[in-house]
Amino acid sequence: MSNNSLYDLVQAATGVINTQIPAPPEVAIVLGSGLGFLADRVIHNRVVIDYDQIPGFEPPSVEGHAGRVVYGDLAGVPVLMYQGRFHYYEGHSLDSVTLPARVAANLGAKLMILTAATGGIATDLAPGDLCCISDHINMLGVNPLRGRHDERLGKRFPDMTEVYSRVWRKLAFEAASLLNLPLKNAVYAAMAGPSYETPAEVRMLRALGADVVGMSTVPEAIVSRASGMDVLAFAMVTNAAAGLAGDPTTEITHDEVLEVAKHSGQRLGDLIVHILNQHFSPK
Ligand code: HPA
Numbered sequence: 001m002s003n004n005s006l007y008d009l010v011q012a013a014t015g016v017i018n019t020q021i022p023a024p025p026e027v028a029i030v031l032g033s034g035l036g037f038l039a040d041r042v043i044h045n046r047v048v049i050d051y052d053q054i055p056g057f058e059p060p061s062v063e064g065h066a067g068r069v070v071y072g073d074l075a076g077v078p079v080l081m082y083q084g085r086f087h088y089y090e091g092h093s094l095d096s097v098t099l100p101a102r103v104a105a106n107l108g109a110k111l112m113i114l115t116a117a118t119g120g121i122a123t124d125l126a127p128g129d130l131c132c133i134s135d136h137i138n139m140l141g142v143n144p145l146r147g148r149h150d151e152r153l154g155k156r157f158p159d160m161t162e163v164y165s166r167v168w169r170k171l172a173f174e175a176a177s178l179l180n181l182p183l184k185n186a187v188y189a190a191m192a193g194p195s196y197e198t199p200a201e202v203r204m205l206r207a208l209g210a211d212v213v214g215m216s217t218v219p220e221a222i223v224s225r226a227s228g229m230d231v232l233a234f235a236m237v238t239n240a241a242a243g244l245a246g247d248p249t250t251e252i253t254h255d256e257v258l259e260v261a262k263h264s265g266q267r268l269g270d271l272i273v274h275i276l277n278q279h280f281s282p283k
Helices: 005-016 036-041 101-109 166-178 199-208 218-226 254-280
Strands: 028-033 048-049 069-074 076-081 110-119 132-136 183-190 212-214 230-240
Touching: 005 076, 005 101, 028 101, 028 166, 036 076, 036 132, 036 212, 036 254, 048 199, 069 254, 076 101, 076 254, 101 110, 101 218, 110 183, 132 166, 166 230, 166 254, 183 218, 183 230, 199 212, 218 230, 230 254
Parallel strands: 028 076, 028 110, 110 230, 132 183, 183 212
Antiparallel strands: 048 069, 069 076, 110 212, 132 230
């Protein structure tokens, strides 16, 4: 995908979705590994569009990612869910990885909610824990905004002091407390993958201030913020990061990641519904 055509591609993808949905989405949600089932919560005004119908969207190659847009009402709010994300480790360019975020902004979404399976680094995190991402460390070695700049897609040098909206994080913690659902703050470190980290890398990430580690989220968060959306992001801890499980021979597997995400993901669905309910319901 050349940078020259990025704006046109965003327009084309937006156009395909726009012709099929009854109203612009308020919120876009990217469903991470094993969390795709959350799209089942969208029942009213449901519109499903396969990625192969949308210019620039390729079918995902990773198990646990379906590859379709599910639009509809969630807690009475029009949402656009991406059931399946593009990862850098699949070989996609960061323009492709972040195309869904650009399209969401172009469709009119004000809030981007990102979800991801992660390895837990902080000592107080265990598999099944749910975290609200407060900040990130980009260890990908690349930035999704690199390339020839097109003013129509956002600023050249966007500020990243508050990528993850303070206001929305506060709402998330309020909703979690109402639901009696433990929610922790976490700094997310993005690694390119697809191999999981080595124990030495995990020690490095901990020393740098990371609480969880994953292979996504950060490019989408940067582009969402640069495109003018508020960002709220949740990390589901699916495993202890490498070297941190009690047994040093423990291996991390994608199956385990999917299994834990599936079991613990319902709580994340409840939380998102509650947040939207609280914020958008008539006061
Ligand atoms: N490391 C990186 N990405 C992940 C992990 C992990 O331990 N678990 C789930 N996604």
